[in-house]
Amino acid sequence: MTESVLDYMTRLGRAAREASRVLARISTAQKNRALEAAAGALEAAGEELAAANARDLANGRDNGLDEAMLDRLALTPARIDDMIEGLRQVARLPDPIGEIRDMRYMPSGIQVGKMRVPLGVIGIIYESRPNVTIDAASLCLKSGNATILRGGSEAIHSNQAIARCIQQGLAEAGLPAAAVQVVETTDRAAVGALISMPEFVDVIVPRGGKGLIERISREAKVPVIKHLDGICHVYIDRAADPDKAIRVADNAKTQRFAPCNTMETLLVHADIAARVLPPLGDIYRTKGVELRACPRSCALLGAGTLEASEADWSSEYNAPILSVRVVDSLDEAIAHINHYGSHHTDAIITESFTDARRFLTEVDSSSVMVNASTRFADGFEYGLGAEIGISTDKLHARGPVGLEGLTSEKYVVFGDGHIRS
Amino acid sequence: MTESVLDYMTRLGRAAREASRVLARISTAQKNRALEAAAGALEAAGEELAAANARDLANGRDNGLDEAMLDRLALTPARIDDMIEGLRQVARLPDPIGEIRDMRYMPSGIQVGKMRVPLGVIGIIYESRPNVTIDAASLCLKSGNATILRGGSEAIHSNQAIARCIQQGLAEAGLPAAAVQVVETTDRAAVGALISMPEFVDVIVPRGGKGLIERISREAKVPVIKHLDGICHVYIDRAADPDKAIRVADNAKTQRFAPCNTMETLLVHADIAARVLPPLGDIYRTKGVELRACPRSCALLGAGTLEASEADWSSEYNAPILSVRVVDSLDEAIAHINHYGSHHTDAIITESFTDARRFLTEVDSSSVMVNASTRFADGFEYGLGAEIGISTDKLHARGPVGLEGLTSEKYVVFGDGHIRS
Known part of the structure; x- marks a missing residue:
């Protein structure tokens, strides 16, 4: 018996949640090693990427995609080089996780401050550009989050070939494979499932046309970091x-x-x-x-x-x-x-x-x-290293969203047996 | 013809949005003057507050409220003193608005940093404690936000008496009356309207029982800063x-x-x-x-x-x-x-x-x-001065929410005619 889409997505969600517990505590060096190893795997996979992308392009032509969409879909050697360089740039960025700020003594004698932590599990829903797979996976990994990536069906072979390179990087660094998962079905029900699992997914980042983003924002049962108009x-x-x-x-x-x-x-x-x-x-x-x-x-x-x-x-x-x-x-x-x-x-x-x-x-x-x-107004120009999108919301992230936008802060309190009177 | 609840709430929403534009640019001194003047008005209004609260308590007894609810509803002289002291404490807190951080030169020559700004309009929905009216209004005002307060129908006279003191404070400081609005109808449709006006309300903070908070979170078309369980x-x-x-x-x-x-x-x-x-x-x-x-x-x-x-x-x-x-x-x-x-x-x-x-x-x-x-784990103990609630969400505010949780940050960019190449 084949697995239903809902069961499949639940399995991905549960695995992502488990991986996120591991990612929250691994060292900066391990995260960077995974990013560098994925970059090396991409360098070595030129032919495989070209073949996978050629399949997507041929299918796209058969399905009547217009030239602009085919152009976005194409993985040229220059674009592959950009992805490799992108991975290495993210590896070089300072690790935001664990940063403690504003630790201060209170009149009661306790010390209180804030510590930066990952959000947990991030779902990314995007359209034709396969390079988003690398941008999103690398930012989420560096910020200690597990990712579930749902790309467009027109880019499925390219995305899977890229995902294999990321998997190689994760394996070389000893990280769980579920740290980055690419949804392997093109069934649209997968999107519906991904945005309806608050127990497994902490935030959704949709990237694409306004129609996609509006629909996801309306239907999601999970917070959405979104970008609508740019007037x-x-x-x-x-x-x-x-x-x-x-x-x-x-x-x-x-x-x-x-x-x-x-x-x-x-x-x-x-x-x-x-x-x-x-x-x-x-x-x-x-x-x-x-x-x-x-x-x-x-x-x-x-x-x-x-x-x-x-x-x-x-x-x-x-x-x-x-x-x-x-x-x-x-x-x-x-x-x-x-x-x-x-x-x-x-x-x-x-x-x-x-x-x-x-x-x-x-x-x-x-x-x-x-x-x-x-x-x-863009993550690279603002020194964020990369961006997962631009938020036009006011709550949480606003403007270009880089590593910091994929994190939260928790309070840390130090005492010496202090009690409240 | 009488105004419908929806029309009434829309009128409040529009007025709040307009007031929020004014609040975003007023000086710290003006905000503090309003808070101090409201404290003075509360001091002078002892008899009026007692009479209004006595009406609510009498109605509550007639309607069969239990002793715990009647206790929460009671405005004792000590509780009024706490509200007065709370207003003065918030006036003494540093103003978070306008704080600019991390201004840095980028390779392009532009300078990029972040500026703290108000969220805009905050809707507060709460149950029997009338002191929430003061806590919420003072934190929202200090953080440059307009507020729409919807208290429990059992506390309506107490809340309105407190609101008159706040109005006196706003007037003495030359601030718009719509900076703090208390919903004057006890019709439950007012809550439904308040949580469904994203064009006028930026965030909702519900305070009360778990049932209230779950219902509002489920139905709101506006982001909700919420607190559910405390295990x-x-x-x-x-x-x-x-x-x-x-x-x-x-x-x-x-x-x-x-x-x-x-x-x-x-x-x-x-x-x-x-x-x-x-x-x-x-x-x-x-x-x-x-x-x-x-x-x-x-x-x-x-x-x-x-x-x-x-x-x-x-x-x-x-x-x-x-x-x-x-x-x-x-x-x-x-x-x-x-x-x-x-x-x-x-x-x-x-x-x-x-x-x-x-x-x-x-x-x-x-x-x-x-x-x-x-x-x-509480806003006062953490040095936030006061808290509007404790958030168990990860996005935006997490833990006790004070002034900073009622703000957002925008990017500021300085150049000298810089263009992108």
């Missing part, structure tokens, strides 16, 4: 340096169009609009960016500018389209961002200390920036 | 100092029987059981504690000891009952705690550095202690 703003303040403003507003939109940290709306103070909008209009036109502007900015941006509709202010284009609006004050800019934005990443360009300070305090977003491009 | 253990290690062991095991059980941080199961290493269990048996018998023990500890505890059933190991008695078990190793103790416990608070009594270190690392609980009574 990012650059606000060019009255006190901006025009050269910095133009450079950043150009980069934030045009360096890449698709990422979630790309600017979607440019706000410009009325006093500086005539100075910065005409050159920005030229730049955007040259780079093929469609402009949708408020009546006041339309004229300044030049030929071909469209009129923005109300819906534009809350649109995430992920495309060469930009909405532009002139505002009369810093207050109006902050109110616009807090109302229409997605609390992701927003930047002010200003030389005014006071305006910068107000923007940082009052804009309610996971990243707030002064004189820097929104495109910097 | 706390003391483990007397082989290397324990017997005097410290007896003192702590006595205090952890008998100092008070009802709190969640009271010990429910005592674990004793076989090598030290004959030394510590007979005197502990005498102490517990003298203090009227019913003992339910494993076969090996039964004989050592003396007359009247009952045999423990499997269900005892996972029972939260909140009563003068204790389960006792002899174990053969530290490993067995840790496994017992992680399996049967509720991840709340667990203590080891030992002189062994190595055993203490292993217990701290491997016991998966929100508070882990060495040579101290579990009864210390």
